[in-house]
Amino acid sequence: MSAALDIRGLTKEYVRGKPVLRNLDLSIGAEGITAIIGPSGTGKSTLLRCINRLVEPTGGEIRLTGAEGSIDIAKLRGRGLRLARRRIGMVFQEYNLVERLSVMENVLCGRLGYVPLWRAWLRKYPEEDIARAFALLDAVGLPEHATRRADALSGGQRQRVGIARALMQRPDLLLADEPTSSLDPRTSVEVLEMLTKLAAAEGVPVIINIHNVALAKRYAKRIVGMHEGAIIFDGPPEALQDDHLRRIYGGEDWL
Amino acid sequence: MSGTTLPAQRRTPFAPEWGMRILGLLLIAYLIYASTQLDLGLGRFITGLGEGGRFLARMFPPNFARWELLLEGMIESIQIAVLATVGGIILSLPLGLMAARNLAPWWVSGPVRAFIAVCRSLHYVIVAILFVKALGFGALAGVAALIVASVGFVAKLFAEAVEEISMKQVEAVRSTGASGMAVLIYGVLPQVASRFVGFGLYQLDSNLRNSTLVGVVGAGGIGGTLFAAFKRFDYDFVSAILITIIALILLAELVSGRIRAAMR
Amino acid sequence: MSAAKGSDAMSAATGDTLAPLRREWIRHTPAERLTRWVMFLAVVAAVVWAVRTIDIIPEFLADAPEQMADLLVRMWPPDLAYYPRTVHAALIETLHIATLGTVFGFVMAIPLALLAARNICRVPALNALAQVGLVASRSVNSLVWALIFVAVFGPGAAAGVFAIAFRSIGFVGKLLAEALEEMNPGPREALRAAGAPWGAEMLKAVWPQIRPAFWGVALFRWDINVRESAVLGLVGAGGIGVVLEDAINFFQWDQVATILLAILAVVLIAEIVVTRVRARLL
Numbered sequence A: 001m002s003a004a005l006d007i008r009g010l011t012k013e014y015v016r017g018k019p020v021l022r023n024l025d026l027s028i029g030a031e032g033i034t035a036i037i038g039p040s041g042t043g044k045s046t047l048l049r050c051i052n053r054l055v056e057p058t059g060g061e062i063r064l065t066g067a068e069g070s071i072d073i074a075k076l077r078g079r080g081l082r083l084a085r086r087r088i089g090m091v092f093q094e095y096n097l098v099e100r101l102s103v104m105e106n107v108l109c110g111r112l113g114y115v116p117l118w119r120a121w122l123r124k125y126p127e128e129d130i131a132r133a134f135a136l137l138d139a140v141g142l143p144e145h146a147t148r149r150a151d152a153l154s155g156g157q158r159q160r161v162g163i164a165r166a167l168m169q170r171p172d173l174l175l176a177d178e179p180t181s182s183l184d185p186r187t188s189v190e191v192l193e194m195l196t197k198l199a200a201a202e203g204v205p206v207i208i209n210i211h212n213v214a215l216a217k218r219y220a221k222r223i224v225g226m227h228e229g230a231i232i233f234d235g236p237p238e239a240l241q242d243d244h245l246r247r248i249y250g251g252e253d254w255l
Numbered sequence B: 001m002s003g004t005t006l007p008a009q010r011r012t013p014f015a016p017e018w019g020m021r022i023l024g025l026l027l028i029a030y031l032i033y034a035s036t037q038l039d040l041g042l043g044r045f046i047t048g049l050g051e052g053g054r055f056l057a058r059m060f061p062p063n064f065a066r067w068e069l070l071l072e073g074m075i076e077s078i079q080i081a082v083l084a085t086v087g088g089i090i091l092s093l094p095l096g097l098m099a100a101r102n103l104a105p106w107w108v109s110g111p112v113r114a115f116i117a118v119c120r121s122l123h124y125v126i127v128a129i130l131f132v133k134a135l136g137f138g139a140l141a142g143v144a145a146l147i148v149a150s151v152g153f154v155a156k157l158f159a160e161a162v163e164e165i166s167m168k169q170v171e172a173v174r175s176t177g178a179s180g181m182a183v184l185i186y187g188v189l190p191q192v193a194s195r196f197v198g199f200g201l202y203q204l205d206s207n208l209r210n211s212t213l214v215g216v217v218g219a220g221g222i223g224g225t226l227f228a229a230f231k232r233f234d235y236d237f238v239s240a241i242l243i244t245i246i247a248l249i250l251l252a253e254l255v256s257g258r259i260r261a262a263m264r
Numbered sequence C: 001m002s003a004a005k006g007s008d009a010m011s012a013a014t015g016d017t018l019a020p021l022r023r024e025w026i027r028h029t030p031a032e033r034l035t036r037w038v039m040f041l042a043v044v045a046a047v048v049w050a051v052r053t054i055d056i057i058p059e060f061l062a063d064a065p066e067q068m069a070d071l072l073v074r075m076w077p078p079d080l081a082y083y084p085r086t087v088h089a090a091l092i093e094t095l096h097i098a099t100l101g102t103v104f105g106f107v108m109a110i111p112l113a114l115l116a117a118r119n120i121c122r123v124p125a126l127n128a129l130a131q132v133g134l135v136a137s138r139s140v141n142s143l144v145w146a147l148i149f150v151a152v153f154g155p156g157a158a159a160g161v162f163a164i165a166f167r168s169i170g171f172v173g174k175l176l177a178e179a180l181e182e183m184n185p186g187p188r189e190a191l192r193a194a195g196a197p198w199g200a201e202m203l204k205a206v207w208p209q210i211r212p213a214f215w216g217v218a219l220f221r222w223d224i225n226v227r228e229s230a231v232l233g234l235v236g237a238g239g240i241g242v243v244l245e246d247a248i249n250f251f252q253w254d255q256v257a258t259i260l261l262a263i264l265a266v267v268l269i270a271e272i273v274v275t276r277v278r279a280r281l282l
Helices: A044-051 A078-085 A103-111 A117-122 A127-139 A155-168 A185-202 A213-219 A242-249 B018-037 B042-059 B067-099 B106-121 B124-135 B139-163 B167-175 B180-211 B222-231 B235-263 C016-021 C030-053 C058-075 C082-116 C124-139 C142-153 C157-181 C186-193 C198-235 C240-249 C253-281
Strands: A005-015 A018-028 A033-037 A059-066 A069-072 A088-091 A173-177 A206-209 A222-227 A230-235 C003-005 C024-026
Touching: A005 A044, A018 A044, A018 A230, A033 A044, A033 A185, A033 A213, A044 A173, A044 A206, A088 A155, A088 C186, A103 A127, A103 A155, A117 C198, A127 A155, A155 A185, A173 A185, A185 A206, A185 A213, A222 A242, A230 A242, B018 C082, B042 B235, B042 C142, B042 C157, B067 B106, B067 B139, B067 B180, B067 B222, B067 B235, B067 C030, B106 B139, B106 C253, B124 B139, B124 C058, B124 C198, B124 C240, B139 B180, B167 B180, B180 B235, B222 B235, B222 C142, B235 C124, C058 C253, C082 C124, C082 C157, C082 C198, C082 C240, C082 C253, C124 C157, C142 C157, C142 C198, C157 C198, C186 C198, C198 C240, C198 C253, C240 C253
Parallel strands: A033 A206, A033 A222, A088 A173, A173 A206
Antiparallel strands: A005 A018, A005 A059, A059 A069, A222 A230, C003 C024
16 A cells, blocks of 8 residues: 655755755655654754645645545645645644634534535534544543533643544544643653554554654654754664664763 | 443533524614614615715815915814823823822722713813813813813823832832822832823823814814815815824824834 | 942042942933933923914913803703703614614724734735725724715714714724734644635634634724714714704703713713623623
8 A cells, every 4th residue: 555645855945045854755654653853943843834734845745645545735725735634634732722612613623624614603513523523522531521611621631632623634644743742741641642542543644743752762653863854764663772862863961 | 432422312512602692683683773773774875885985086186275274273283282181191190199099098089080080981072162162262172171081091091000009119118207209209100100101192192183173163273174174065175184184193103103112 | 220330428538449339329321311301301392382382362261260160050950851852862872873883893894904914814915005994094083084974974873873983993903903913823723734714714713712802892992982972963973962062052051961961971881881791701
């Protein structure tokens, strides 16, 4: 089966002549968590955001393959781009929930790319969407919180809602941009456990940005190490040695 | 997918929002009712658009032929604004202090607050009319009216600012045995001085806008010229006057913006 | 704002070996002193110029207290019987003008605010154009708008409603645009990443964040509009101003007193209502 995501020659320059991503090649397979590690400013977040075009790549090809066929995201615009984005779910570091809306409404935001506007406004979502939303809420362990306002939840709970929202899209790919960086150690583990379990159950590959190397090694099937916009390590967690970490992050003392 | 599922009862996805729905319906009902009360049918609206178009045509191009009259009126308006602001600020200082509930006893602050509220509640044009009847036509009435308006605004804000100060600082100064005035100057005023300047600037701005209008009822300034032009259907002169007024206000906003930025 | 230099009074007796210890407390640096002086002089100059050249007849000024007292005497007692005859209906009309004008003004202000907010509309030319519209609306006083609309629609409440509406556009639009620009961009980003169309983004990510500011501005402006609507009648745009104008022109000061009291009452009630609603909403 062909790779779910195929990136070729991805480049991004915020300032001309200073590329943040240098000609990246990366292929993500059909399952498991791929963790991208690297120091701040090395382009991890840029890479993720190029995939769903929240950031405009300067050059390269981003090929997404799924149930609906294969397309080059880098070439899409307007409506085509929007439809493609429905196939990619994203979980954010700051959760990015709409705080004044209820948990259920936030989860259903995942379907906004599919339902007509009047349904969204009158909150007359299709029955199966609501059923799936409830099922997802159960799965993330928040069954009774459907009508609570999002800002009444704790950080870990909010992130779980974020995961439910992303899965609501039935995506071909899940992106997670530092999903645990705003959470305490124990909640981080809970959230990553949940993410792994649910993604596996739905058969969705996950690409996750993370700067906690220990967590990355624990949950990821594959680790990609970046340094100054290029990939310098790509392999299973067991293969990640101190030597590699030194090259990825630089410096000695922190090891 | 496993997890705790509630028993197969119907779960409500959204909390009922009856309050908002009813309010929405009431609002729409009111709008329809009020429109009919005021005879604001769609037909009237459309005729109005036609009239409006014709009106605009008569306003352009703006006619600056009587620019001396225009200038005279504008200068008088500026003078009214300056005097009213200064007068209003001078009066607001003691009034604001007297209205502050943390400084003055209730039998002082109560009446003073009521007085300030009344100053604020009456529209400055109405006050201008009263002063015109009492003091005769001319700028004096305008200045008086705007002083009242300024006091209503600045004194209130000043009182609120004073009520927000840290009483501990005041207490500290008082404990040194300083006299009442000294406590004010060293304990109270430093905490509110910068905000007071801000209020003053804002009020100058506001008075500049308002001073252009008091003339409509005879209280001096360009308002009188404007009203006369309207009555004589000199709409091109009207647009000249309006353009000048807008330019003045923009200029004032720019300048006060700069001053405020410089003060930070 | 203070600077320290060297001079300690206590060691004045000892002489120069202690020069470094001498400190003088200067509250403002010379540069600051100069600026303060200049500003003070500017204000004084402005006042003096204004007083000198303004056309105030000294006799009027001297006469003033007596005139005011005379006026007050004529206004007391207020003719309360006058109220149900004419004042009440006019007051209600004033409230209608204020409310309709506010709503209408909002309807026109919202698209302008969306265009002016740089994070919603990313075309600088449109941003600038919208801002110009907002400033123009703000700079023209509601009385002047009333004059204009009386010329367009003829005298009556219709002119008043439009005057209030057009004046409110600038005020409301500016505050809404500011609220839009200060919004948290995160939720919008999330919805865009999920493939939501622009309309859904506005409805589900922008509107919930803006809602408290929206209602706050609405209440604030309605309160001000109630005040402004009361005077529009002076130029013929309907409401209680018309009644007031008549009473003044016929020197019926006791009726004037009633009208003023009525206006005061309405304004106070409006303010109380607004404070209560705001406390409950937010």
